[in-house]
């Protein structure tokens with residue numbers, strides 16, 4: 001069963017109070033790796049889509065300008081509290097916004113990143129097309145996510161639990177191959193991250209010609 005926006009908001013309203021406890025430490029190596037690989041330069045404008053409770057925000061250097069967006073009010077409340085508590089002045093805005101229909105102008109950011117959002121958002125290819133639109137030509141897109149495991153036993157289990165995607169708030173069985181085909185992303189680097197390399201980090205060149213013609217609602221393979 002497919003995830004939809006209402007299901008995302010409902011699930012993350014429920015997860016928000018305990019999100020950091022369950023998904024903080026476990027996913028942190030992937031967040032650290034991706035921010036390090038972003039190699040942020042002074043003055044760069046960074047957009048993080050699906051920023052959640054803002055666990056990544058303290059990782060960004062002080063010399064950049066970070067904007068975060070998320071669909072879930074409850075997750076954002078926590079991200080805003082973190083920004084205040086830790087005086088994260090590099091975080092210039094945290095806004096309630098759908099990453100599949102962003103309110104930013106074309107070419108607004110140098111780098112755009114999505115951490116653990118691809119298997120949550122209803123239409124991943126719409127999200128990446130929007131990431132590409134708001135990123136400058138020749139900028140970079142960064143993604144970390146779990147994709148279907150290459151081992152047939154593990155992927156069999158992932159397929160078994162996939163019908164519960166709406167309840168879990170993510171789909172476990174989206175293959176990297178289908179993701180790259182659907183999104184037409186120009187992948188420059190892929191590396192395994194987190195425990196057992198079960199998650200994948202992608203660095204992509206922002207190739208606007210390739211992503212410009214993604215249909216408005218891209219169905220999942």
Ligand SMILES: C[S@@+](CC[C@H](N)C(=O)[O-])C[C@H]1O[C@@H](n2cnc3c(N)ncnc32)[C@H](O)[C@@H]1O
Pocket residue numbers: 008009012023027031049050051052053054055056069070071072075097098099100114115116117120121122127
């Ligand atoms: C698994 S959490 C990841 C949160 C954060 N990136 C992290 O590293 O912990 C997925 C987040 O993506 C958000 N999300 C899912 N679909 C979205 C969309 N279309 N637009 C904006 N946020 C979205 C959810 O509300 C949730 O906060």
